[in-house]
Amino acid sequence: MKIKSLLTCGLGALLLTACNDYLDVETPSKYSIDDVFSSQKDAGEALNGVYASILTNNCFGQAYTYSLVLNSDVDYVSNSKESRQSNTPQRYDCDANSSTVNSVWNATWTAIENANNFIFNLKNGSIYNEKNTEITQMMGEAKVLRAMLYYELLCYWGDVPFTFEPTSATENFAPAITSRDVVAKALVEDLAEIAPKMKFASEISEGIERASREACWAMIARIALQASGYSLRHGATDTSIQEGTYGYMGKPTAELEQYFLEKARLYADSVIISGTHSLKKDYQQVFYDECNMQVASGDDPIFELPFAIEASGTIGYRQGPTFQSNAGETDYQWGECNGGQYLESFYRYSFAQGDARKYVGEGFWYYDYQGTPIIRASYGLHNQKWSKIWNTTSAYTKISTSNTGINYPYLRYADVLLMYAEADVKLTHTVNAKALACFDMVRERAFRNATLPAVAVGDEDSFLKAILNERKFEFAGENMRWKDLVRNNMLAETIYWTFMRNWAVAEDAGVGVTWGDNVEDHDGVEYFDNRLLPNQITYIYIKNPAKNSLDLSYYQNTTLPCLFVLNKEATSNELKTTDAAGTQIHSAVSIRNNPQLWFEDNNLDYTAIKKPNDESPENKVAWTESADFYSKWYDEDGGYPQAAVRYSLYGYIRGGVNAGDYGSIYLIDNGVAKKIEGGQILTEYPVIRYLLPIPREALRRGNYTNYYGY
Numbered sequence: 001m002k003i004k005s006l007l008t009c010g011l012g013a014l015l016l017t018a019c020n021d022y023l024d025v026e027t028p029s030k031y032s033i034d035d036v037f038s039s040q041k042d043a044g045e046a047l048n049g050v051y052a053s054i055l056t057n058n059c060f061g062q063a064y065t066y067s068l069v070l071n072s073d074v075d076y077v078s079n080s081k082e083s084r085q086s087n088t089p090q091r092y093d094c095d096a097n098s099s100t101v102n103s104v105w106n107a108t109w110t111a112i113e114n115a116n117n118f119i120f121n122l123k124n125g126s127i128y129n130e131k132n133t134e135i136t137q138m139m140g141e142a143k144v145l146r147a148m149l150y151y152e153l154l155c156y157w158g159d160v161p162f163t164f165e166p167t168s169a170t171e172n173f174a175p176a177i178t179s180r181d182v183v184a185k186a187l188v189e190d191l192a193e194i195a196p197k198m199k200f201a202s203e204i205s206e207g208i209e210r211a212s213r214e215a216c217w218a219m220i221a222r223i224a225l226q227a228s229g230y231s232l233r234h235g236a237t238d239t240s241i242q243e244g245t246y247g248y249m250g251k252p253t254a255e256l257e258q259y260f261l262e263k264a265r266l267y268a269d270s271v272i273i274s275g276t277h278s279l280k281k282d283y284q285q286v287f288y289d290e291c292n293m294q295v296a297s298g299d300d301p302i303f304e305l306p307f308a309i310e311a312s313g314t315i316g317y318r319q320g321p322t323f324q325s326n327a328g329e330t331d332y333q334w335g336e337c338n339g340g341q342y343l344e345s346f347y348r349y350s351f352a353q354g355d356a357r358k359y360v361g362e363g364f365w366y367y368d369y370q371g372t373p374i375i376r377a378s379y380g381l382h383n384q385k386w387s388k389i390w391n392t393t394s395a396y397t398k399i400s401t402s403n404t405g406i407n408y409p410y411l412r413y414a415d416v417l418l419m420y421a422e423a424d425v426k427l428t429h430t431v432n433a434k435a436l437a438c439f440d441m442v443r444e445r446a447f448r449n450a451t452l453p454a455v456a457v458g459d460e461d462s463f464l465k466a467i468l469n470e471r472k473f474e475f476a477g478e479n480m481r482w483k484d485l486v487r488n489n490m491l492a493e494t495i496y497w498t499f500m501r502n503w504a505v506a507e508d509a510g511v512g513v514t515w516g517d518n519v520e521d522h523d524g525v526e527y528f529d530n531r532l533l534p535n536q537i538t539y540i541y542i543k544n545p546a547k548n549s550l551d552l553s554y555y556q557n558t559t560l561p562c563l564f565v566l567n568k569e570a571t572s573n574e575l576k577t578t579d580a581a582g583t584q585i586h587s588a589v590s591i592r593n594n595p596q597l598w599f600e601d602n603n604l605d606y607t608a609i610k611k612p613n614d615e616s617p618e619n620k621v622a623w624t625e626s627a628d629f630y631s632k633w634y635d636e637d638g639g640y641p642q643a644a645v646r647y648s649l650y651g652y653i654r655g656g657v658n659a660g661d662y663g664s665i666y667l668i669d670n671g672v673a674k675k676i677e678g679g680q681i682l683t684e685y686p687v688i689r690y691l692l693p694i695p696r697e698a699l700r701r702g703n704y705t706n707y708y709g710y
Helices: 011-015 040-054 063-067 099-123 133-157 180-197 213-228 254-274 283-291 356-361 413-428 433-446 460-474 481-487 491-509 516-523 588-593 595-601 643-647 696-701
Strands: 231-233 248-250 301-305 342-344 365-367 373-375 380-382 408-412 536-542 562-565 624-628 653-655 665-669 672-676
Touching: 040 099, 040 133, 063 099, 099 133, 099 696, 133 180, 133 213, 180 213, 180 254, 213 254, 213 301, 213 408, 213 413, 213 481, 231 481, 254 413, 283 301, 283 356, 283 408, 301 413, 356 433, 356 460, 373 536, 373 562, 408 413, 413 433, 413 460, 433 460, 460 481, 481 491, 491 516, 491 643, 491 653, 491 665, 643 653
Parallel strands: none
Antiparallel strands: 231 248, 301 408, 342 380, 365 373, 536 562, 536 624, 653 665, 665 672
């Protein structure tokens, strides 16, 4: 079953305060303890209000799943603005005037206040009884939701105001800024106390659409593992925009680090030994089922955010192929899709052959409103995990837009397995059998239909590297990558090389490679020497294979026409021009002119379609085209990389911003742009200011200070 709508709950709506800022919360409480918390049914509807408040667009409905997904070597939104923007956190350059930051801050604190109110009033209500499992389950759900909200605040803002008390009980409208270490420890202890009193997902009628005991354990592991690692920290007085004020990457004390790692391993293991979840479903099937409103039981998802169709959630609208609309509608049943949550264009080159997860980052085309496929030659490719057009239940109409109702898997079993492995290797400094088994379980699902390649995991360093790579492959589009990089103090280095990768490709398309050797050495991928990157890609318009013998089973829509790209990687077998002995079969030109031969030689069904509205004989056999791809990275007229290459990571590394200097590269070192000379190899990287500023509105209402050079 799937929850119809938490946003249409009755008494739950009473939870939503009328204020627009946690620091300006109205008092007294919106609750009447006698009226609401004297009835288990009414308390349950009040809990729905807590859920409803985290599902708004300024919270998990869109902000934490799209607006605040920061650029990395996985998730990537290009930007061509050559000056700092106040509202683009993805490229690390927003400021305290950011409307996005302000709205997310307000919505998060409103949701925390709602959770605090519920927890306080339930405990003080006449129905509260710790022997009543229904009551303790409701208490646990509210605490898990509150912990999720605080966890995101810690990741995005570092030290934050902190309280478990509602303002109605304390009239404290400006709780003190508290160390992230203290907050994380308090959250871990709070969840550890309630977890044994919660139900397993199999015991809850709504299943994984409610926070369960397993979700509570998994949330403890996530908070503790993140808290054990690095984060951007500040000194006592670094408040002005001067050199040296962006802070430093530091960890908690050794004692606290040990504490957090032990808790992360313990509670990840609690999920594992419970035996309540598995990885039985194929990787893509997990997300395909979510697009079709199928709520899993006992598989990978541990807790899914329960969005409602046409009411909440933008999953599958932001991801998947763009589907353009005309006058607000499309010619097909799914309606408009934005498709703007991209994966970095070179991400797919990091996968081993046969890894099923590669195809979530291979969205090479999108659609106009008539359903005609159009090649996507861009700095990012579509994230194919979710899309409205994967839906086969007629859930949408031709005028449907962003409120998809597709659930989001906030906690997954694959994450738990890899968290256990990471915590264990950091604690023991060796590769233990159980940690290796957890790691292998995730990989074995990814290579279920292919040979599992060997990975070097012989010592602590190589195993940790392999775990982080596995997380990179597993969680694309799930707002994990930059957090993993922060925790392991790898964010600055990774962002640097993400920029250099795009810059080297642009140079290769234009004036020749200055940085290419360095990039190839770092990535271990021969982009240039073996011509892996095609400047042009050749593709064929085909009828939808509908999962026939043409190996496009990763494309979940079985109705719309498709593109078949012959040379996504120029040297791969996807453009097979010679046989095993090296004898030429076809030239690339002949393949383009007669692609049927290519299909026949590769034992594939030929289902090419003719060009719409074109009845000429030469187009009845096939409709093939070729498009510029990586050559678009370079401005041939200007003689420098395109603006989107220069400025998509503006807050940390960028091209020159003045005419005549566009071909230069500058690294931002504590607020100072420092030029990097051609071919220069860095061994140390200045910190990247990924933490967001506290909004000015909150600064005015509380005794708070912005650090990190804001």
